[in-house]
Amino acid sequence: MRHILAIDQGTTSSRAILFDEQMRVTASAQEEFPQYFPSSGWVEHDPSDLWSTTAATCRAAVEKGRAGGAEIAAIGITNQRETTLVWDRTTGQPVYNAIVWQDRRTAEMCRRLRDEAFEDTVTDRTGLLLDPYFSATKIKWILDNVEGARARAEAGDLIFGTVDSWLVWNLTGGRVHATDATNAARTMLYDIHKGRWSTTICARLGIPASMLPEVHDCAADFGDTRPDLFGRPIPILGIAGDQQAAAVGQACFQPGMLKSTYGTGCFALINTGDVAVRSRHRLLTTIAYQLEGRPTYALEGSIFIAGAVVQWLRDGLKVIRHAEETQGLAETADPDQKLILVPAFTGLGAPYWNAECRGAVFGLTRASGPAEFARAALESVGFQTRDLLDAMRADMAQGMSETPVASLRVDGGMSHSDFAMQFLSDIIGAPVDRPKVVETTAMGAAWLAGARAGLYPDQAAFAADWALDRRFEAAMPAERREARHAAWLRAVTATLSA
Numbered sequence: 001m002r003h004i005l006a007i008d009q010g011t012t013s014s015r016a017i018l019f020d021e022q023m024r025v026t027a028s029a030q031e032e033f034p035q036y037f038p039s040s041g042w043v044e045h046d047p048s049d050l051w052s053t054t055a056a057t058c059r060a061a062v063e064k065g066r067a068g069g070a071e072i073a074a075i076g077i078t079n080q081r082e083t084t085l086v087w088d089r090t091t092g093q094p095v096y097n098a099i100v101w102q103d104r105r106t107a108e109m110c111r112r113l114r115d116e117a118f119e120d121t122v123t124d125r126t127g128l129l130l131d132p133y134f135s136a137t138k139i140k141w142i143l144d145n146v147e148g149a150r151a152r153a154e155a156g157d158l159i160f161g162t163v164d165s166w167l168v169w170n171l172t173g174g175r176v177h178a179t180d181a182t183n184a185a186r187t188m189l190y191d192i193h194k195g196r197w198s199t200t201i202c203a204r205l206g207i208p209a210s211m212l213p214e215v216h217d218c219a220a221d222f223g224d225t226r227p228d229l230f231g232r233p234i235p236i237l238g239i240a241g242d243q244q245a246a247a248v249g250q251a252c253f254q255p256g257m258l259k260s261t262y263g264t265g266c267f268a269l270i271n272t273g274d275v276a277v278r279s280r281h282r283l284l285t286t287i288a289y290q291l292e293g294r295p296t297y298a299l300e301g302s303i304f305i306a307g308a309v310v311q312w313l314r315d316g317l318k319v320i321r322h323a324e325e326t327q328g329l330a331e332t333a334d335p336d337q338k339l340i341l342v343p344a345f346t347g348l349g350a351p352y353w354n355a356e357c358r359g360a361v362f363g364l365t366r367a368s369g370p371a372e373f374a375r376a377a378l379e380s381v382g383f384q385t386r387d388l389l390d391a392m393r394a395d396m397a398q399g400m401s402e403t404p405v406a407s408l409r410v411d412g413g414m415s416h417s418d419f420a421m422q423f424l425s426d427i428i429g430a431p432v433d434r435p436k437v438v439e440t441t442a443m444g445a446a447w448l449a450g451a452r453a454g455l456y457p458d459q460a461a462f463a464a465d466w467a468l469d470r471r472f473e474a475a476m477p478a479e480r481r482e483a484r485h486a487a488w489l490r491a492v493t494a495t496l497s498a
């Protein structure tokens, strides 16, 4: 039986998942790897960990699959985005650790570039904000700070890649230096309108064009794996950044379709079709996917703390031992208490983009306990999503004629929480749809590769197969919804000014 191997290289772990011809998961493997925090606000990964955990989990999944008669027809890759690697074109040796998307070391560099009125140029071309989150200033930091790196880069000896490129390079034995349009769109170097690297931004940051990978569609030929890795060469036929892969896995193929992934953080994407809507509310414009040379655009809102607030209840406050316990606690919380938790543990992401503010709790009484904290934690994720959707609705109204579809597709670990999903529906005032398969990220990567391999159905048939597990309907009266949201906004304002 022909299978597709999906690689999901995430921020804290690498996973390999096998999908059969019916797109059912038949085998999987997962490995965590160390996080390095060399200085305050710095986050690094060892490039060899990213590769070795990917190779090991792929081998494990392939072996499990082969025991059941699976033959791997193709590989699809999805990955943590923006994380930046620079390595030697000849030896394959990285010159520095991978600088992770969460890393803030280039905040000052970004501030100077903003002071020089460079942000408009960046937003015009890339759809992004001038923020350390994206790859460009991380590459510049490496060239400026690693001894000899700039000279080697200018001589054409060093190359850059996001994690997908690093994996393709290693999978193909150093033969292919490529990426896909969704990953390119997160570098802050890629002109998402013209579909090519921006010479203006590269020149301003001193990044030689020779460092940059070739950019392909999401379903394309990215080369064959080294024969020794899996016993025979396997074609790599799909790549997408993880949040974009989730949008694909959720079959958000029509303008106005919207998904939100609740893992450690939360990333919401709304399909805007062939219109690259420029946000007036500090959302990002990005490429949702690119097929047959045609980009489909999206607006994206990124929240840094979603499931992480539940981890904090467990590891910081130690009021729960397992994430699922938040459900029972929240259900027993005192309805008269109005605890609001603003989980700005590392500042606030979209639409506020404030890196300096820190978290706050409002409405404490002597009776506030674990149940009220659990409820406030789960609700904080709904409130933050509401802010994103309000920004999206306003941008969509200005930028395009189609009205957004009035439901939100959810996935990721925290979407298992019925309480959080019901509150989400209540506070956004729209239905929340949880699919049967919440492995949407890997599924998206598998579909891209499998469709290209001729194994999986086309876009329309794949979309028709999307199956609902549960729909959460908004039950909160509108007046109460708006009062609660207004209280949240007051709490955010106080947090931002504290």
Ligand SMILES: Nc1ncnc2c1ncn2[C@@H]1O[C@H](COP(=O)(O)OP(=O)(O)O)[C@@H](O)[C@H]1O
Pocket: 010, 012, 262, 263, 264, 265, 306, 307, 308, 309, 310, 311, 323, 324, 326, 327, 412, 413, 414, 415, 416, 417
């Ligand atoms: N039943 C649950 N209730 C609330 N939060 C949950 C539940 N299950 C998982 N989570 C949260 O979801 C997150 C894990 O989701 P996952 O999609 O695996 O994240 P990531 O890919 O970012 O590691 C954790 O932060 C965890 O606290």
Ligand SMILES: O=P(O)(O)OC[C@H](O)CO
Pocket: 009, 010, 011, 012, 079, 080, 081, 082, 101, 241, 242, 243, 263, 264, 265
């Ligand atoms: O690795 P994840 O799932 O936390 O996703 C990270 C995002 O791609 C960052 O933009």
